[in-house]
Amino acid sequence: MSTASIDLEQMAGLIRAMENASTELDDRVASVRGHMTDVWLSTDELDRVNGVLTWIGEELPGLRRRLALARHIEAQTPGVQTYAQIDESQISTATPEEARERADRAAELIDDYGEGDDIPEELRDLLAENATDPYFAQRLAEQVSPEEVSDLVMDMSATRQGMVQSSIGMSQDVERIDEFDGQYEQFLDDLGTSLGLATQNTGDLALDPEYADRWLQAIIEENPETIGQAGALSLVISRGTWSADFLTTVAQGVYDYERDVDERDMWYNRSSGGGELYGAIDPVHGDDEGAPTGYSVHYDPLAGIMAAVGRSPAAGHQLFGQGPTVEIEADGETAQVNAFMEYLIARRRWPVDDGAGAREAIAAAMTPFEGGDVISADIATDARAIVTMKAEEIEERGSDTNWFSEIGHLVLDGLGLIPVVGEPADAVNAVWYAAEGNVIDAGLSGAALIPFLGWGATGGKWTRRALTAQELTILGRLDNVPTGFDNVSMVARADGVELPTFEFSDLAAFNRAADSAHPNAIYVFNGVAWETDALGRPIRVSGSPSGSAAGRNPGVQRGIGHEGIDGDVGFHILADSLGGPTNRLNVVPGNGKPLGDGLANLNQGQYAQMERYLREALGNNQSVQVDIVPRYRPDNTTTRPDSFRVQTWVDGELREFDFANRPG
Secondary structure, three states: OOEEEEEHHHHHHHHHHHHHHHHHHHHHHHHHHHHHHHOOOOOHHHHHHHHHHHHHHHHHHHHHHHHHHHHHHHHOOOOOOOEEEEEHHHOOOOOHHHHHHHHHHHHHHHHHOOOOOOOOHHHHHHHHHHOOOHHHHHHHHHHOOHHHHHHHHHHHHHHHHHHHHHOOOOHHHHHHHHHHHHHHHHHHHHHHHHHHHHHHOOHHHOOOOOHHHHHHHHHHOOOOOOOOHHHHHHHHHOOOOOOHHHHHHHHHHHHHHHHHHOOOOHHHHHOEEOOEEOOEEOHHHOOOOOOOOOOOEEOOHHHHHHHHHOOOHHHHHHHHHOOOEEEEEEOOEEEEEEHHHHHHHHHOOOOOOOOHHHHHHHHHHHOOOOOOOOHHHHHHHHHHHHHHHOHHHHHOOOOOOOHHHHHHHHHHHHHHHOOOOOOOHHHHHHHHHHHOOOHHHHHHHHOOOOOOOOOHHHOOOOOOEEOOHHHHHHHHOOOOOOOOOOOOOEEOOOOOOOOOEEEEOOHHHHHHHHOOOOOOOEEEEOOEEEEEOOOOOEEEEEEOOOOOOOOOOHHHHHHHHHOOOOOEEEEEOOOHHHOOOOOOOOEEEEEOOOOOOOOOOOOOOHHHHHHHHHHHHHHOOOOEEEEEEEEOOOOOOOOOOOEEEEEEEEOOEEEEEEEEOOOO
């Protein structure tokens, strides 16, 4: 299997540059050709530009497909990632025209599908095999209207309902329904993936600027031809990763429409007829008592849209960090907060998902992440004001432990490090947890161990996020930063999440990733693996060093050394001469001056002797393996290890070392 690590931002930038170059070259050549023809000059030499245009045309499909697959993988990974690992064998080799022909065939099958039919295997296969192909996605989005998407989902839902109604409780009936649910669930995922991808396309693959508006109009249509159209479309939206512009258009539009119409149970009424509730079947949230023969009806469009916003922090920042504000008041205090967020938390009811989608959207928007925007702190401040100042009003809408309680935990956990006026958030939150009998989380919150939280699209898991420089500056101005977090740049915890592994073949790309490494991850380069802890620090370096110098970066090395204590230098865990690069995964603050007792320092003493031993072995073509473990005391939250445990194997012979990183 051939793998590649994709820098999402850099790849997107490369694609945009090539798209722009293609358009500009074509236009300029046409202009020059016209002028030269007017004065009877030969244009033959201009044909040489055709070679450049041809090359761009040949390269763009592969680049676009790699970015699309990488984005799809990133969406399945906890937290916001800057890199994604892809399997090159999954990249389609079809020509763009072949991909479009497949989309045309899928559109035909969608048009032919009718209530009561099994989902055609050909249609399922076409979506499963081409959902992440940007050429397929573009054509499918152009060929299938929102109304046709709704008809398809509603016909499949009617088929599912009919299966339940005709079931007599026999095991084969349950098995058949279970099989249909699996196919239907996968089809929804693939359809949402493909149409969502289409909204992210750029250049000549970009959709009509009115595409999002057409979806919005179909959702808010008062008397659609298909009952339940709004819920069906939002169910598809909930399954994909859509562009921020698309999501903000439909979310803001539905919000504005709901406030304008102001009709209680509007979406339920529009999905009902003759005393029956019609709507898109959502097998994931089926009847716990009767699944798979039971089912739930997804008729609330904003619930599905908010679930998708939970996978797009950029959309959340636009929705909750910009736009109109509203003044709220309680106990003589007032606050100006985002009007959309106040509506979601304090005014709206959530009959379909108990507010899970809105909770995910707010979680994504307020949780700081690497390369993110400091606006997340402002969003968190608004959320805290809403849930504290309007608590009584919100509690009247539900039971003792409802979705407001959950978003309250989110906000207060997140605000443990945000400068706000009032009672310390950690103390309030610990009391809240304890009141619900949640002793474990009460202890964690009280100890300020969960400074930022975002479970959002990760299925209930805690996610790891990073703070921006601006947010760290905000934290640095606090008077009472919880113990152990005054110098932390990446915080939060994750339980039960498999460590992601990122492999690199390019040193520059590895260095960029390593200088902003994710917590609890593994980075592999040139036969060596670097593992990080919950704070993003290196805790193990292991593998087979190359013996070829990786090249130093004095500026980076000096900067890391200055993060330590007096006498420290930027210390290579794996020596440059052994193939160890100069980045924040392999360089840490380490003693670089003679010790007070006359012993040689870490950088030039026994550690250096161990490195010479390994270099000589590599020079003699011997097999060399290393396992280096930087160790940190429990109360040490800095990037400076306290010691190193090293094991080396030369032709299988084990040697073990312990090195103290003593102050100079």
